[in-house]
Amino acid sequence: MKKIFYCLLALIACTNVANAAGQLTEAQLGQILFLDSNFSVNRTMSCATCHDPSKSFSDHRENVGLGMVSLGDDTKSLGTRNTPMATYANTSPSFHFDEVLKEYVGGQFLDGRANTLSDQAMGPPLNPVEMALPDAETLVKRLQENPFYVSTFKRLYGETVFDSKQSDTVLPAFDGFSRALQAFEKTDAFSSYDSKYDRFLKGEYDLTVLEDLGRTLFFSNNNVNCNSCHMLKTEDSPKEPFTNHQYRNIGVPSNDQLLALGHIKEDFIDHGLLENPAVDDPKYDGKFKNPSLRNVAVTAPYMHNGVFKELRTVMEFYDHYNNTERTINPETGKPWRSPEVPTTVDKEDLTAHALTDRKIDALVAFMKTLTDKRFEPLLMLDKKSK
Structure with a gap:
């Protein structure tokens, strides 16, 4: 109490x-x-x-x-x-089908059902x-x-x-x-916009060399494709939510550890957006709401089923689609497993240049700058626990 x-x-x-x-x-x-x-x-x-x-x-x-x-x-x-x-x-609009984008947008929960x-x-x-x-x-x-x-x-x-x-x-x-x-x-307690990145935009913080490289990569259309799902406004706009509130299937595998808990069947498949009562088209099978990247570095585990424990693993997972050398999941020591819902993977959004380890480190460093000021100590706690 x-x-x-x-x-x-x-x-x-x-x-x-x-x-x-x-x-x-x-x-x-x-x-x-x-x-x-x-x-x-x-x-x-x-x-x-x-x-x-x-x-x-x-x-x-x-x-x-x-x-x-x-x-x-x-x-x-x-x-x-x-x-x-x-x-x-609180940055998400109400759930709706955008006739211009031809996309479902907004709502709450990972399938937008609220x-x-x-x-x-x-x-x-x-x-x-x-x-x-x-x-x-x-x-x-x-x-x-x-x-x-x-x-x-x-x-x-x-x-x-x-x-x-x-x-x-x-x-x-x-x-x-x-x-x-x-x-x-809807109060500032949930959206303070005072991270290092926000302070950088105001001239109150200087990004490190690695953080700035990550920022450049993130917003670049010629390197990675982060901004296709995790940018709503334009590069370096204030109060960017770092999500477009749309839905994608990025080929996340089922989580064996989750299935091993025994509360769901071994052949369980989470159909994502198709679980939303308002959606009945099978082309949306396995698509989940693109999460905000704000505070992403302190809110592990990742993906809809918690299959990845480290942010760097997430970046290696994205890169494995484009990098023939990125074949092993660093958390399991085994090859990346197949998608939970393979038929609707958004391959176009996953297409990008292969990343070096330094570029992955840079992207992770940049995403850490999206941590709200009051949660920055959690970054240090996470570092000490490793």
């Missing part, structure tokens, strides 16, 4: 979301809800459990599915996907392998146990917010719960 208390104080200090009258705003209510474990079936898991505010809002628990997927409130249930970091999720942050917030409390509440009514009852929530919800959402007869779809209080979390996730 002490850890949660200090996290709360730190977040209140950095978000500064109380209004002039001293009353809590919707964002600050969301901040408190985010840290409250009463919305899981056994009252042991909060949003912050899998999205630790001190760890770039990602899951760094030692008991987390051997470092691949998150452990549920019952201390035994496991999902099938690596928990995405929550930082910069249109907005508010929609996404409704998922984990009712997910049987996460917070595992049986229904929205139970969550509303948990809210009503706390006089603070009752009074704050009525002030923000109306005196009848706990009247379940208002809506035939989403209970008003459950809707308020999700809206408050969305308001919090």
